[in-house]
Amino acid sequence: MLGSMLYGFVFAYVMSFGMSFLLGTFILLPVKERSSGAKHCQIISGVQPSTYWLTMFTCDLASFVVPSLCVVGVVRAFDIEPYVHGSNVW
Numbered sequence: 527m528l529g530s531m532l533y534g535f536v537f538a539y540v541m542s543f544g545m546s547f548l549l550g551t552f553i554l555l556p557v558k559e560r561s562s563g564a565k566h567c568q569i570i571s572g573v574q575p576s577t578y579w580l581t582m583f584t585c586d587l588a589s590f591v592v593p594s595l596c597v598v599g600v601v602r603a604f605d606i607e608p609y610v611h612g613s614n615v616w
Contacts, residue, residue: 531608533606533607533608534606534607534608534609535608537601537606537609541597545593545597548589548590548593549590551589552586552589552590555582555585565578
């Protein structure tokens with residue numbers, strides 16, 4: 527019992543560390559596009575601002591959903607007890 531709870535804690539700690547790096551990567555694209563002027567070039571060439579922002583949102587959403595689903599898959603595949611047994615199951 528204590529071993530599985532410790533395993534669950536270590537998993538949560540490592541995953542929160544990894545997901546914080548994933549979230550940190552979302553700031554890279556806006557900083558890079560600001561320095562290169564990519565948004566300005568797209569607006570000048572005729573791309574609507576709503577299309578630009580919808581595309582950015584879709585890319586960010588896909589960049590977050592895929593790793594999140596992988597985490598859920600790992601939890602389910604390895605049957606990590608603190609997350610899949612008892613009242614902790616969705």
